[in-house]
Amino acid sequence: MSTDGPTLNDESFAGGRPATGHSHSHGNGPSHSHPLTPGQHAHVHHKQPSSQPQAEPIERSSPSGAGHDFDLPALPDAVDIFDTTLRDGSQQEGLSLTVDDKLRVAEQLDHLGVTFIEGGWPGANPKDEEFFARAPSELVLARATLVAFGSTRRAGVKAEDDETLRHLVNARTEAVCIVAKSSEMHVVDALRTTLDEAVAMVADSVEFLRANDLRVFLDAEHFFDGYKANPEFTKRIVRAAEEAGAETLVLCDTNGGTLPFEVERIVADVLGDFETQVGVHFHNDSGCAVANSLAAVAMGATHVQGCVNGYGERAGNTDLSATIPDLSLKLRVDTIPADRLELLTPVSHHIAELVNMAPNPQQPFVGASVFAHKAGLHTSAIARRSDAYEHIAPELVGNGTRFVVSELAGRSTLAMKAAELGLELDSRAMTLVLDSLKKLEYEGYHFEVADGSLELLLRDSTGWEQDFFQLESYRVIADQGQRLSTEATVKMKVGDERIVATAEGNGPVNALDSALRAAIGARYPALSEVHLVDYRVRVLDSAKGTGSVTRVLIDSTNGDRTWTTIGVSENIIAASWQALSDSIVYGLLHAGAADGG
Numbered sequence: 001m002s003t004d005g006p007t008l009n010d011e012s013f014a015g016g017r018p019a020t021g022h023s024h025s026h027g028n029g030p031s032h033s034h035p036l037t038p039g040q041h042a043h044v045h046h047k048q049p050s051s052q053p054q055a056e057p058i059e060r061s062s063p064s065g066a067g068h069d070f071d072l073p074a075l076p077d078a079v080d081i082f083d084t085t086l087r088d089g090s091q092q093e094g095l096s097l098t099v100d101d102k103l104r105v106a107e108q109l110d111h112l113g114v115t116f117i118e119g120g121w122p123g124a125n126p127k128d129e130e131f132f133a134r135a136p137s138e139l140v141l142a143r144a145t146l147v148a149f150g151s152t153r154r155a156g157v158k159a160e161d162d163e164t165l166r167h168l169v170n171a172r173t174e175a176v177c178i179v180a181k182s183s184e185m186h187v188v189d190a191l192r193t194t195l196d197e198a199v200a201m202v203a204d205s206v207e208f209l210r211a212n213d214l215r216v217f218l219d220a221e222h223f224f225d226g227y228k229a230n231p232e233f234t235k236r237i238v239r240a241a242e243e244a245g246a247e248t249l250v251l252c253d254t255n256g257g258t259l260p261f262e263v264e265r266i267v268a269d270v271l272g273d274f275e276t277q278v279g280v281h282f283h284n285d286s287g288c289a290v291a292n293s294l295a296a297v298a299m300g301a302t303h304v305q306g307c308v309n310g311y312g313e314r315a316g317n318t319d320l321s322a323t324i325p326d327l328s329l330k331l332r333v334d335t336i337p338a339d340r341l342e343l344l345t346p347v348s349h350h351i352a353e354l355v356n357m358a359p360n361p362q363q364p365f366v367g368a369s370v371f372a373h374k375a376g377l378h379t380s381a382i383a384r385r386s387d388a389y390e391h392i393a394p395e396l397v398g399n400g401t402r403f404v405v406s407e408l409a410g411r412s413t414l415a416m417k418a419a420e421l422g423l424e425l426d427s428r429a430m431t432l433v434l435d436s437l438k439k440l441e442y443e444g445y446h447f448e449v450a451d452g453s454l455e456l457l458l459r460d461s462t463g464w465e466q467d468f469f470q471l472e473s474y475r476v477i478a479d480q481g482q483r484l485s486t487e488a489t490v491k492m493k494v495g496d497e498r499i500v501a502t503a504e505g506n507g508p509v510n511a512l513d514s515a516l517r518a519a520i521g522a523r524y525p526a527l528s529e530v531h532l533v534d535y536r537v538r539v540l541d542s543a544k545g546t547g548s549v550t551r552v553l554i555d556s557t558n559g560d561r562t563w564t565t566i567g568v569s570e571n572i573i574a575a576s577w578q579a580l581s582d583s584i585v586y587g588l589l590h591a592g593a594a595d596g597g
Contacts, residue, residue: 078334079297079327080248082116082217082279082305083109083320085351086131087149089311090120095355099130103139105354109308110144112347113336114320118147118177118305123167132171143337147217148173152180152205155193159208168209175215177250178205182237183226195233199240206244216246217303219281223251224258227266235273242276248303249278253292256285256315260295267299279303282318284310289318294326297333308351309363321348322364325397345398346560353557358534365397368562373401414458421455429461436461444540444549444568452556452563452586453579466585469494469520476508476573488515494523509535509576516584526591529558530584537572552576556583558591 086102089095097105102120109117119135120128135146148171153162168176180202181187187198202218209216218241220226226234238249251270253263263280271278280296280303282289293304304327306318321344327333328341348366352359361369371394394400401420414433418425425433436457437447447454456466472491479485488511489502501519505511513532521527534555539548552567552575563586567578 075331075333076297076300076302078302080115080279080303081320081324081335082118082147082303083114083308084118084149084281084305084317085109085307085309085311085355087118087120088313088317089307089309090355091313092311092316092357093313095311095357097127097355099127099134101354102127102131103134105351106135106139106141106144106146108347108351108354110141111340112308112343113143113340115144115336116147116175117141117144118149119173121149122171123150123164132173136172145175146173147175147177149177149179152178152201153208155191155197155201159204162205162208165205165208169212169214173214175217176209177217177219178209179219179221179252180205180237180241181222182220182234182252183222184230184233185226186222187233195236199236202237203240203244206241206246210245216241217248217250217279218246219250219252219305221252222254224253224262224266225255228262231269235270238270238274242274247277249274249276250281250303250305251278251296251301252281253283253289256283256289258282258292259286259288260291263292263295264299267296267301271300277302279305281305283312284315284317284319287315289316290322290326293318293323294331297327297331309348309357309359309366311355311357319363321366325365325392329392329396341396342398349557349562350559353533353559358555359562365392366399370394371399371401417454418458421458423458423462425458425461433458433461440568444551445566446551447566450553450564450566452565453582456582456586466589467495468524468585468588469516471581472498474512474515474577476511478508486511488512490515490519492519494520508573509580512573512577513580516580524588524591526558526588527584529591530556530587532580532583533557533562535576537575540568550575552579554579554583556587558587561590563587 085105086097090097106117106119120131122128122132132148139146148168150164150168153159153165159165168178181191181198184195187193187195191198206216206218218238220234220238220241223234223238238251241249249270251267258266267278267280278301280293280301282292284290289306289310293306297304304318304320304323306320306323307316308320310316310319310321324335325341325344328335328338345366348363349359359366359368361367364370371390373389390401414430415425440457441447445453447457470493472493474488474490477487479487485504486506486508487502487504488508489500490512491498491500493499499519501515503511503514503518505514517527532554534553536553538551538553540551549568549570550572552572553564554566554576555562555564557563563583565579565582565586567575567580567582569575569578
């Protein structure tokens with residue numbers, strides 16, 4: 001079947017043959033191979049034939065820090081990971097990618113080591129047309145194979161005359177993925193054609209693309225719903241693709257309503273009838289996309305489609321940021337190369353930044369909060385044994401343990417947080433921090449969600465003072481003339497130099513940010529890498545109306561790490577300045593910019 005990225009064994013595949021081709025078998029079919037593209041290595045899939053009794057459970061060694069050691073059923077050795085962020089993921093409400101964005105996301109996915117990257121639908125819109133035109137010269141993939149997406153020929157149109165198929169050929173990718181209706185209802189009601197014609201559309205399209213020397217994946221749309229209503233017809237669709245030369249039959253849960261027990265039954269039945277590789281594509285409308293993908297692999301599927309961070313229309317697609325570590329660390333099934341697993345968290349966050357979607361802190365494996373522990377029994381237990389409240393070692397996926405501090409924190413929690421930051425707090429400093437925490441959180445601060453401000457508070461308790469800049473004053477003017485404009489002026493000292501800077505913005509926070517950068521940016525070039533990614537305001541006492549105390553949280557990033565800072569005041573601009581200035585200080589501190597560099 002497919003050309004894949006490097007695996008745990010980068011020199012050879014099963015049988016000791018050199019890695020010059022990709023050899024595997026699916027279902028009851030014979031082993032077969034495809035040549036590998038530059039930079040790729042062999043990737044082997046094996047599964048007990050589904051028509052035979054299951055073998056005794058096999059014991060697989062647990063990766064260091066995975067936290068489990070138990071018997072597993074017979075599973076494939078490896079699964080191909082097919083990311084569709086650039087096509088299906090981009091259909092998420094509020095997510096819009098430029099061509100440059102698409103190229104950079106593809107680079108990150110290749111860096112992570114996914115097997116396939118679906119780039120979009122050539123000919124469907126100008127952006128995808130430009131993407132495939134630029135990709136050959138601007139996108140250098142070391143591990144992944146780029147895939148163009150399209151559909152079968154239209155009803156009543158010859159394959160050689162179909163515009164969509166022509167665009168797929170002209171996209172100049174090694175592989176293509178075409179979608180076909182596999183539900184009787186959709187064929188009759190949506191396509192308004194016959195079942196026989198739907199089958200012929202699949203066969204003709206695959207044959208045409210294979211004749212143009214393209215590797216072909218078939219996305220059987222609405223397969224699971226169609227199977228429940230008319231399993232014979234759904235199988236006719238994928239049978240036509242198999243017989244015409246498709247290398248992977250992808251069963252799609254397009255409406256996202258199928259549950260894991262149904263997936264097991266249906267995938268097992270399909271695997272028993274087909275020799276070609278079977279893959280799956282799940283939507284998350286029932287909250288089961290990851291579980292369904294694991295269930296399908298347990299039955300023998302060796303190709304999983306989804307999106308990093310689970311992007312996609314409605315409730316999204318299978319979240320590959322969870323599926324990959326579940327398969328690799330829990331089930332010991334090869335997905336991306338083992339030395340790439342630790343890139344999951346940074347790549348997840350980098351892609352979130354590229355698509356301009358704030359990362360979900362509770363996202364499994366890669367979220368900022370999923371290995372965070374609050375004061376009390378959890379933190380004391382974690383100090384003794386890390387696996388007491390962590391299902392894997394977070395470093396395996398590039399994440400890390402954090403100790404969250406609030407007014408409930410005890411001395412042991414603060415000591416662990418300080419040690420995490422490399423700080424030593426003596427008894428006096430510890431008492432000072434505890435008293436400050438209680439006082440500030442009573443006023444409305446919330447340090448467990450403001451890690452950046454908390455670190456600065458802890459550093460202050462040791463006698464540290466930031467010397468990047470000292471504020472003298474600031475002023476913000478909002479002018480409602482023919483157009484609304486906001487101007488901010490800051491007066492500050494940087495070293496021995498007094499600086500006055502003025503800037504305009506689309507609002508008071510943006511104007512203050514621009515003025516601050518104008519004042520100190522020349523002294524601290526690292527500031528150009530720091531930018532705001534989210535700004536949130538909460539009214540703490542709504543009974544006071546516009547005079548209420550407000551809490552401002554600002555998320556910032558330098559491309560490698562993301563941090564949150566906080567400000568609280570009855571004056572929303574003062575609260576915003578607190579959070580903004582803390583975010584800049586934190587960014588410069590971790591850029592090593594104390595001496596202006």
